Amino acid sequence: MSSRHKATAVAHPNIALVKYWGKRDERLVLPHQSSLSVTLGQLEVSTTVEFGVEQDEVTLQGKPAQEKERARVIEMLQRLRERASERLGAARVSSVANFPAAAGLASSAAGFAALAVAVRAAAGLPFDVREASILARLGSGSACRSIQGGFCVWRRGQAPDGSDSYASQLFSEAHWPDLRLLVTILSGEKKEITSREGMKHTVETSPYYSAWVQDAEAEVARATERIRDRDLAGVGNISERNAWRMHAAALGADPAICYLHPETLRMVLALEQERRRGLPAWFTLDAGPNPVLLTDAAHLSAVEALVARVGAQRSIACGVGTDARLSEAHLF
Numbered sequence: 001m002s003s004r005h006k007a008t009a010v011a012h013p014n015i016a017l018v019k020y021w022g023k024r025d026e027r028l029v030l031p032h033q034s035s036l037s038v039t040l041g042q043l044e045v046s047t048t049v050e051f052g053v054e055q056d057e058v059t060l061q062g063k064p065a066q067e068k069e070r071a072r073v074i075e076m077l078q079r080l081r082e083r084a085s086e087r088l089g090a091a092r093v094s095s096v097a098n099f100p101a102a103a104g105l106a107s108s109a110a111g112f113a114a115l116a117v118a119v120r121a122a123a124g125l126p127f128d129v130r131e132a133s134i135l136a137r138l139g140s141g142s143a144c145r146s147i148q149g150g151f152c153v154w155r156r157g158q159a160p161d162g163s164d165s166y167a168s169q170l171f172s173e174a175h176w177p178d179l180r181l182l183v184t185i186l187s188g189e190k191k192e193i194t195s196r197e198g199m200k201h202t203v204e205t206s207p208y209y210s211a212w213v214q215d216a217e218a219e220v221a222r223a224t225e226r227i228r229d230r231d232l233a234g235v236g237n238i239s240e241r242n243a244w245r246m247h248a249a250a251l252g253a254d255p256a257i258c259y260l261h262p263e264t265l266r267m268v269l270a271l272e273q274e275r276r277r278g279l280p281a282w283f284t285l286d287a288g289p290n291p292v293l294l295t296d297a298a299h300l301s302a303v304e305a306l307v308a309r310v311g312a313q314r315s316i317a318c319g320v321g322t323d324a325r326l327s328e329a330h331l332f
Contacts, residue, residue, distance in 0.1 A: 005088075006050040007121035008330045011113035012321035013099075014039045014145045015181065015284055015292045017239040018219045019246040020154065021212065022203040028162040029141045031154065032203070033217040036224065037142070039149045039173070039321030040181055040292075045107065047095040047114035048331040049122040057092045060111075076115060076139045084123050091119070094331040099183070099316070108195075112139030113146035117324045132324070133166035140196075149173045149322035151227050153220060173320040176230050180300045182293040183316040184307045186263040195287040198250060198257050206252040212245055236282025236294050243285045250287075261289040263311060270310045279303065 020035035058065040058073045065073060073093055081088050095114065097107050116136035117127070125131075129147055136143035137154075144165075145152040150172040157165030193201075203209055219242055226234035250257040268283050268291060275281060281295040281303045295303045300317055307315050 005052060005122045005124060006048065006330060007118045008046060008048040008327045009114045009117035009121065009324055010044050010046050010327050011110045011117065011146045011324035012039050012041060012044050012149065013107065013110040014142065014152065014321075015286065016142065016145070017235060017284060018216055018223050018242050019286070020141055021216075021246045021249065021287075022199045022209065023141065024156075025162070026200070028165075029137050029139075030162050030165050031141060031156050033213045034154060034156045034220045035142075035145070035216070036151065036153045036170070036220050037145045037167075038151050038179075038181065039146065040183065041149075041173070041319040041321035042316055043097075043099045043110070043183065043318060043321075045095060045097040045110035045114045046327065046329070046331060047093065047111065047118045049115065049118040050092045050332070051088045051090070051122055053090050053092045056090045059094045061096055072112075072139055073115065076112065076135065077119060079138055080119055080123055080135065084125075086124075088123055091122070092332070093119075096331060108140040109142040109146045112136045112143035113324050115139060116143065117147065117326065121326055127326075129168070130166050133168075134162065137162070137166065147324050150175060150320055153224070156217075170224060171227060173322050176227070176320060178230075178296050178298075179232070179320055180295050180297055180303075181318045181320075182295065182300065182303055182307065183318060184267060184291050184293060185313045185315065186267065186291075186311075187261055187289045188313065191259065191288055193257055193259075193287075198259070198287055201257060202250050202253045205254040206249050208249045208252040212249040215245060216242060232280055232294065232296055233282075236280075239284040239294060240282050243283070247285065259285075259287050259289060264289045264291060267291055267307065267310050267312070270306060274306055279306070281306075 014037035016037040018036040133144040144167040148169040154167040283291040
């Protein structure tokens with residue numbers, strides 16, 4: 001290929017209200033059960049891809065990607081090269097986020113969603129939600145839910161090749177303008193056990209895993225109804241229940257996996273106490289120590305005051321985020 005092709009995409013992370021935790025196919029990143037998420041508006045990852053360079057190069061947050069991180073990016077590039085009608089050659093990839101990576105805030109979801117959109121555009125392919133979602137899934141499972149904004153469901157699918165396992169939007173960001181999500185940073189440290197490692201270990205060793213799969217699948221329909229009705233308490237109760245059960249499955253692994261910090265428990269217990277006093281706020285928690293709190297615009301300042309009192313390093317208030325998009329603001 002004689003000419004270079006460059007594209008940049010911006011994507012937002014998502015927080016699962018009904019979690020994805022465990023693969024039935026490691027290579028194709030196919031989940032054991034469906035999941036449902038909301039896109040976080042104020043957090044984002046920007047990724048620039050350029051084909052036609054001398055050799056593959058990957059930088060994250062301005063630094064060369066580490067071995068495992070680099071391998072995952074290169075693998076996605078290779079999958080696209082295999083499907084492309086023209087020879088694409090080597091690529092330069094650069095990605096930056098405006099929030100901490102590997103701290104349970106779905107940085108990989110936003111990163112691989114942005115990469116999927118950018119790499120397809122750089123290859124000259126038209127934007128296609130389904131194809132972008134499948135490609136993003138191959139990099140990081142939850143990334144398939146960050147291709148679109150609003151509320152998205154990732155259906156587990158049935159096809160052995162994963163062709164029917166992708167995310168689609170249930171409700172746009174305009175559906176619930178009053179919803180607020182407060183990302184609470186209790187620790188910005190990189191977690192010792194990645195989500196990928198943690199879920200694999202949970203699937204293989206936790207005696208509670210099969211019950212988790214059955215329960216989580218059933219929660220998707222219930223959560224969809226509550227979101228449709230904009231029922232904050234209903235959604236909040238499901239999100240807390242599902243988060244506790246995901247972490248219970250991980251704690252039941254052998255040896256146990258614990259993503260919770262003492263500060264995490266202090267926060268969620270304080271939240272429960274304030275809710276009994278009338279504050280409408282609930283939490284969800286991915287594989288990390290940093291909870292995301294759900295509330296409404298009228299009570300956001302009270303929730304922000306609560307997390308400050310409990311000792312959060314910082315908090316970021318988010319509305320419901322939009323679709324991943326192409327951008328002219330290239331990183332190089």
